[in-house]
Amino acid sequence: MLEYKTALERILSTAKEMPAEKVDLQHALKRVLAEDVFHDMDMPPFNKSAMDGFACRRADLSNELEVVETLFAGKLPEKALLKNQCYKIMTGAVVPESADCVFKKEDAAWVAPGKVICKNQSTGNNICYQGEDIKKGEKVLAKSTLISARHLPVLAGAGVARPLVFGRPDVAVFATGTELVEPDAKPRSFQIRNSNSSQLLAQLAEMKIQAGYGGIIQDDEPVLLEKISEALNNSRVVILTGGVSVGDFDLIPDVLTKQGFDILVTTTAIKPGKPMIFARKGGNYCFGLSGNPVSSFVQFELYVKPFLFALMGHRFQTEILTLPLGKEMNRKKSDRMDFVPVNIGAEMEIIPVEFHGSAHINALSGATHLLEVPKGVNAIKKGERVNVRSI
């Protein structure tokens, strides 16, 4: 049984980055940059007025000023200022070289038609200076950045209308198990609804990966062989659930070996989700996740997500919060790292939800975070600080 971190590193070490492609800006969200981005101009590109008001020479600020031109955003100034002259200026307009100070409209008083004075002698300059935010040639985004909404204006501002991003892998999802029926069917007394597939497709969709869904496969070796081999024709990654433990009908390891896969992981020291197959055949990869719904959810978050991000050129790091535990926790066995569904209370304390184990999907839907209980820890006292990740 591999430790969590060992298994993760083993899985990540096999990931080869997908070839890069250019996409339109509106399709760049949640893609991963395949090159550094450098800015092609200063920002602001010119000395820019930060206020609606009047631009003048500071040396003339205490004098009556004659308004010689109105400057607005998008207009090139025509006149240079002479002594005791000023521009009427709008926010975003170019501040010409002959002016070094803008005072805002609220600080101005008209003393005669076309003549103003400044009522606030200690006014700031109210100028955003050329290049103060970004210098031409400066690196503004690094390769491997996972593009979020806050990165898009930077790309747009740098004129990168078609960023180069890593490709996304084609992924196929299957559920295996003779007992399974799809959610629209009424299960008979010995059957169970397939909940894993919708969960996994949604976890993939959250990563902007539109996977192909191959349906339910019976626990039947020839059928499994045929379906998996078909899926490999157009999918780099196949994700299966069920049939990965040691029962007579847990056929996935054998089927993958017969397909020529190298099985690199079979069990890892996490709970829930101990049995999990990770296998590789050249540029194809297969995850055989546990059939139990909470286990497959946790395995996806811990292993599949970072792996798919690695294929897309991004080193995924989950945000971990460290907060005090709201009530004491005990467990009998501590040979695995536990992931327990929890919520965060009003006092920012961690509150475990009632959790019966790896089939208890309701516990997961009523929780916002997973609490990590390290291997070897049998009890955690109220108030002790613990690590949680959001789900």
Ligand SMILES: Nc1nc2c(c(=O)[nH]1)N[C@H]1C(S)=C(S)[C@@H](COP(=O)(O)OP(=O)(O)OC[C@H]3O[C@@H](n4cnc5c(N)ncnc54)[C@H](O)[C@@H]3O)O[C@H]1N2
């Ligand atoms: N002798 C041993 N038995 C088991 C071990 C072990 O170490 N030795 N490990 C247990 C653990 S832990 C887990 S987890 C399960 C994993 O089993 P499988 O991944 O082979 O999954 P199945 O047996 O096919 O199914 C388990 C459970 O989940 C239900 N299931 C399956 N697929 C779905 C689905 N798509 N949607 C909803 N529910 C699903 C299935 O009906 C079973 O109830 O093995 C233990 N056994």
Ligand code: MOO
């Ligand atoms: O590892 Mo299994 O998912 O505990 O039930």
